[in-house]
Amino acid sequence: MKYLLILLFLINIPAPSSTNLVSDGYVWICTGKAAYSYHNNRNCSGLNRCKASIKKVTLEKALSMKRTACDICYKN
Numbered sequence: 001m002k003y004l005l006i007l008l009f010l011i012n013i014p015a016p017s018s019t020n021l022v023s024d025g026y027v028w029i030c031t032g033k034a035a036y037s038y039h040n041n042r043n044c045s046g047l048n049r050c051k052a053s054i055k056k057v058t059l060e061k062a063l064s065m066k067r068t069a070c071d072i073c074y075k076n
């Protein structure tokens with residue numbers, strides 16, 4: 001009987017909630033000197049203006065570089 005209760009308890013463990021708000025924790029940045037924002041979309045028109053290279057970094061890294069969210073791809 002005790003074993004059955006343990007089994008029921010194990011089955012009732014909730015599935016990990018899936019949050020799609022942050023894609024995978026990565027953002028795109030332009031490495032140019034004048035660039036000041038990070039993007040959630042590699043094809044953002046803000047990134048198209050980038051004359052330096054485009055890098056994929058973690059959001060944490062982008063924030064540590066004093067980047068702010070891009071007005072174009074984060075406006076919704």
Ligand SMILES: [Zn+2]
Nearest residue numbers: 039044070073
């Ligand atoms: Zn953008």
